[in-house]
Amino acid sequence: MIITKDAVVVGAGASGLFAAAEAGRRGRDVIVLERTATFGNKIRVSGGGRCNFTNLHVTADNYISQNPRFCLSALSSFTPHDFIQIAESYGVSYYEKEHGQLFCKGSSGQIIAMVRQLCEDNNVRIIYNAKIHDISKRGDVFVIVTDSGIYHSVSLCIATGGISYPQLGATPFGYRVAAQFGLNVIPTRPALVPLVFSAEDSTNFAGLAGISIEAAVSCNKKYFQGGVLFTRRGLSGPPILQVSSYWRPGDSISIDLFAGAAAYEFLQSRRRHKAALSAILSEAFPKNFARTWCEVYSYVRPVNQFNEKELREIAARLHNWQIFPEKTEGYKRAEAVTGGVDAGELSSKTMEAKKVRRLYFTGEVIDVTGQLGGYNLHWAWASGSACGRHM
Numbered sequence: 001m002i003i004t005k006d007a008v009v010v011g012a013g014a015s016g017l018f019a020a021a022e023a024g025r026r027g028r029d030v031i032v033l034e035r036t037a038t039f040g041n042k043i044r045v046s047g048g049g050r051c052n053f054t055n056l057h058v059t060a061d062n063y064i065s066q067n068p069r070f071c072l073s074a075l076s077s078f079t080p081h082d083f084i085q086i087a088e089s090y091g092v093s094y095y096e097k098e099h100g101q102l103f104c105k106g107s108s109g110q111i112i113a114m115v116r117q118l119c120e121d122n123n124v125r126i127i128y129n130a131k132i133h134d135i136s137k138r139g140d141v142f143v144i145v146t147d148s149g150i151y152h153s154v155s156l157c158i159a160t161g162g163i164s165y166p167q168l169g170a171t172p173f174g175y176r177v178a179a180q181f182g183l184n185v186i187p188t189r190p191a192l193v194p195l196v197f198s199a200e201d202s203t204n205f206a207g208l209a210g211i212s213i214e215a216a217v218s219c220n221k222k223y224f225q226g227g228v229l230f231t232r233r234g235l236s237g238p239p240i241l242q243v244s245s246y247w248r249p250g251d252s253i254s255i256d257l258f259a260g261a262a263a264y265e266f267l268q269s270r271r272r273h274k275a276a277l278s279a280i281l282s283e284a285f286p287k288n289f290a291r292t293w294c295e296v297y298s299y300v301r302p303v304n305q306f307n308e309k310e311l312r313e314i315a316a317r318l319h320n321w322q323i324f325p326e327k328t329e330g331y332k333r334a335e336a337v338t339g340g341v342d343a344g345e346l347s348s349k350t351m352e353a354k355k356v357r358r359l360y361f362t363g364e365v366i367d368v369t370g371q372l373g374g375y376n377l378h379w380a381w382a383s384g385s386a387c388g389r390h391m
Ligand SMILES: Cc1cc2nc3c(=O)[nH]c(=O)nc-3n(C[C@H](O)[C@H](O)[C@H](O)COP(=O)(O)OP(=O)(O)OC[C@H]3O[C@@H](n4cnc5c(N)ncnc54)[C@H](O)[C@@H]3O)c2cc1C
Pocket: 010, 011, 012, 013, 014, 015, 016, 033, 034, 035, 036, 039, 040, 041, 042, 043, 045, 046, 047, 048, 051, 052, 053, 054, 130, 132, 159, 160, 161, 162, 164, 165, 168, 169, 170, 171, 172, 173, 174, 334, 335, 336, 362, 363, 364, 365, 373, 374, 375, 376, 377, 378, 380
């Protein structure tokens, strides 16, 4: 059975559905092929179930790409306010958590319902459990061979996402299609992912699992502040997830435990105390952490027994606690990936491949990775929208 469409979109995630709805709004006959039994799987789990769907302060600086200016055009033609306008018109209630991050007041189900309605309103049909066997281009027409039929389409949009969280349907399909059509693909790495301790740090700090401390974390000249969470395997929490996107095997991360304050002055002001250093540090940190940290570095005397040089050394370590993670927790636990279809292969205005007419890539499958804070979903909406206005 041959089914003829104006556009076929592969992947019913945020970007594919936005591309499809926008093209549908322009009167194009669009179908979406999704390999799982549902749509928007990542939207559902995003933001801890509340979906951090955009960020009021989106700029190109919030994205990692080998082509850092690529995202500019799509971001400026589809802003957070454009998304908010759509969300409000579909009754999504939301709030700003912090730093411009917008979350649903209820659950991510509000965004899922909005996207479903948007697709229905624009006559977009989704085929679930679709198995694609082959894609080729004959003349001006893409031929997509699936279990449920052969699609002929002038436009093809690949919106299969990144390969993180394979348990939610992610596959490397999009990278393969790009390679098949001669497009460069930048090797991927897990991003926004917890870091795993070295064997030695694991022995030292695994007992702190569940504890969170406020700190500033930096790696490769990127700096993020927030709650660092100790896990059974290593470190997590917002600033760790953020630096993980910039971390490479062998790099250290630096944790400033006294960010915004002066550790040396703090120690100085208590230098005559007879209490153990860990007891003094417990004023600033959870007790367990202070005790473990002091034991690991053999700072186990009363404060008044440390000399000036030692106090300075302790203060320096409090501001620059170096950790050498062994690895990340990998794609299974990564909220995103860096790398993907080389942005240099695509038009920044339309997401169309420069080498293959009417072949588009949108969303996370492209080498554009957002920081934590609603930037990845915003990229999915913005790039999907750019594609939908053209395909
Ligand atoms: C746990 C978690 C929490 C997150 N929280 C946030 C957040 O709060 N804010 C934020 O901005 N970002 C968040 N993200 C990132 C964000 O969800 C993604 O960047 C975004 O969903 C990417 O959208 P996409 O449409 O490009 O890809 P996806 O949403 O991954 O959609 C791709 C779709 O393609 C389908 N597919 C794959 N292969 C095939 C194939 N061969 N045939 C047919 N279909 C296929 C998949 O099943 C999937 O439905 C989170 C990610 C995770 C994993």
